């Protein structure tokens with residue numbers, strides 16, 4: 001009797017331990033974020049096409065409901081919509097590209113209601129000297145980490161980001177799911193979180209702290225997180241130099257404009273994406289070309305002869321979830337053609353391919 005009581009006691013303890021471990025191991029996104037299951041369901045059927053600021057402005061128009069340069073050229077909206085949060089941390093009403101945050105929120109909710117996926121980048125001003133993301137003269141990262149001289153100010157910045165995310169709600173008042181892609185291109189040397197201004201350990205701490213603070217302290221549960229180095233790696237090990245951890249990251253990404261500019265550069269993009277995809281497969285995560293494009297689309301066949309070739313690669317077409325081109329700002333630069341532009345026909349031909357998904361196709365294919 002005593003023995004069987006002991007056995008029952010041991011078994012119960014074991015069960016409790018096992019169930020506690022499996023609960024604590026679950027990532028928030030695994031259980032709650034529909035974007036992951038949608039992306040998994042379309043894997044191998046097509047690659048989503050995305051465009052930054054697509055619904056906000058384009059060439060010769062801004063803030064006209066229903067407009068989109070992708071729709072003007074290809075007849076449908078992109079399936080993925082990129083937005084930029086830089087400036088929100090200072091309490092600004094418009095982002096660093098003059099997009100009003102209220103309008104961004106409204107358009108992101110609209111994109112979600114149409115069936116699209118929203119992804120947010122963030123080029124924050126630094127809490128030290130208020131310098132822009134592109135200022136690498138001041139050491140910032142180590143001072144904003146826990147224990148650092150400017151940690152509290154940094155938390156105030158994250159609070160502003162959290163407020164924005166917590167107010168991304170549908171008509172029923174429910175928070176909508178989205179992707180957050182902070183601290184991107186860390187392997188480059190142009191941002192204050194770049195590889196020349198902080199160590200990889202400091203960087204990982206920054207990334208982990210930011211995501212854990214938003215998820216755990218602010219209760220943001222519907223957020224997937226993308227890790228997006230630029231092109232400066234040649235192996236999985238190098239790619240993972242700044243990787244903050246499997247429990248932090250959901251999307252294994254790559255930003256790559258530069259390699260496309262090299263001779264036969266698309267081959268280099270393919271090579272890097274194969275590394276990205278290998279990492280994603282090992283970690284059972286989603287892979288994406290999180291930013292790309294040719295500034296001002298100066299090659300009228302770039303979409304089919306460059307990006308198109310990359311996305312036709314057999315491994316990439318089976319594995320990659322999305323590819324996003326950057327914004328169309330008539331005053332600064334644009335990455336997607338507009339009606340009358342020499343690349344218009346070619347971009348349409350590329351987007352007409354059955355393996356490149358715009359919004360309607362995505363809506364039909366996803367679970």
Ligand code: BMA
Nearest residue numbers: 084086096097123326327332
């Ligand atoms: C860059 C450029 C800038 C812009 C920034 C954040 O690539 O487009 O003009 O301010 O992204 O959107």
